[in-house]
Amino acid sequence: MTVLNDLYKLLNGHFSWPDKVYIKSIPDKAPSDSTFIFITDSTQQLKDFGSNAFRSMQYDLEIQIFYSTKSTLDYDSVELDLMRFLVSKGYVVSNVRGRMQDPDTFQDYQTIIVSKTERGI
Known part of the structure; x- marks a missing residue:
């Protein structure tokens, strides 16, 4: 299982406020009157x-x-x-970009970058 799928399983259904959690892509017709989480891979780095x-x-x-x-x-x-939830599950919050508004849907959105290190690879 990938780290992205692990995050999806962790978030999907845990909180009551999002209507949906999307992984890798958002459907073209995602309603702007719903609140949702969208998760994607960002980067990977070899360590240690x-x-x-x-x-x-x-x-x-x-x-x-x-x-x-x-x-x-x-x-x-x-x-x-x-x-706080992600930190309690071993993720590190490395960047919070600040809220913006999507020019197409007029939804406010926030981008948060988290890191997870897998050892013993």
Whole structure:
């Protein structure tokens, strides 16, 4: 199982506020009046070199929260709860990009980059 699939399984159904969690792609007709999480791979880096070998791989994953255009959620609370949950599961929050608005759907969205290191590869 991939690290991305592990994250999908961890998030799918855990929180009550997203209507859906999408992995790798968002359907063309995703409704703008729903709140959803979108996750994708970002980068991978070999780590812990010694004796001409690496011993671990760091996976960076991108999580985007697209808020419904009718959302009444407290964005800060939602995002902080998500980040605390991920940290408790062994992820490291490496970057939070700041909220923007999608020019096509007018949904506010937040991008959070998390890392997970797999050792003994």
